[in-house]
Amino acid sequence: MNKKILLALFLSLMLLSVSCATPDRYNTQRGAAIGAGIGALLGQAIGRDTEGTLLGAGIGTVVGAIAGNAIDQDYQAARDAARINKRVVYVDDRGRAVEAIPYQSDQQTNCRKVTKRHWDNGQLISETVEEICEGEKRTRDY
Numbered sequence: 196m197n198k199k200i201l202l203a204l205f206l207s208l209m210l211l212s213v214s215c216a217t218p219d220r221y222n223t224q225r226g227a228a229i230g231a232g233i234g235a236l237l238g239q240a241i242g243r244d245t246e247g248t249l250l251g252a253g254i255g256t257v258v259g260a261i262a263g264n265a266i267d268q269d270y271q272a273a274r275d276a277a278r279i280n281k282r283v284v285y286v287d288d289r290g291r292a293v294e295a296i297p298y299q300s301d302q303q304t305n306c307r308k309v310t311k312r313h314w315d316n317g318q319l320i321s322e323t324v325e326e327i328c329e330g331e332k333r334t335r336d337y
Contacts, residue, residue, distance in 0.1 A: 222263035230259020277327035290316040
């Protein structure tokens with residue numbers, strides 16, 4: 196009976212943490228929730244007790260949050276470049292960088308295209324174009 200109450204409490208806390216997320220930056224919370232769920236299942240399967248479940252949930256939460264936060268930071272470069280209309284570069288301590296270069300905004304759709312480049316130790320790894328919208332699109336045309 197105690198395990199069922201603990202599991203219900205844990206699931207309730209996961210749902211509350213996800214519901215507090217903002218629409219444009221929620222990958223950290225979502226990653227933590229998914230990691231906690233998967234970690235709890237794996238912890239229960241391996242340890243077959245409450246301690247294993249809680250340990251798995253804790254480790255899964257941390258790993259999921261780290262992965263989700265990396266995604267949020269990647270998206271932030273494009274949003275910042277679109278907002279300030281200038282080139283933005285984020286560099287980490289391992290020599291990786293994200294560069295975001297905005298184009299002119301489209302007044303009809305209130306959107307701006309941003310070229311995003313990923314660099315690793317001075318080598319271009321990938322280049323994509325993203326569309327950042329400040330509001331709702333009013334037409335399907337560009």
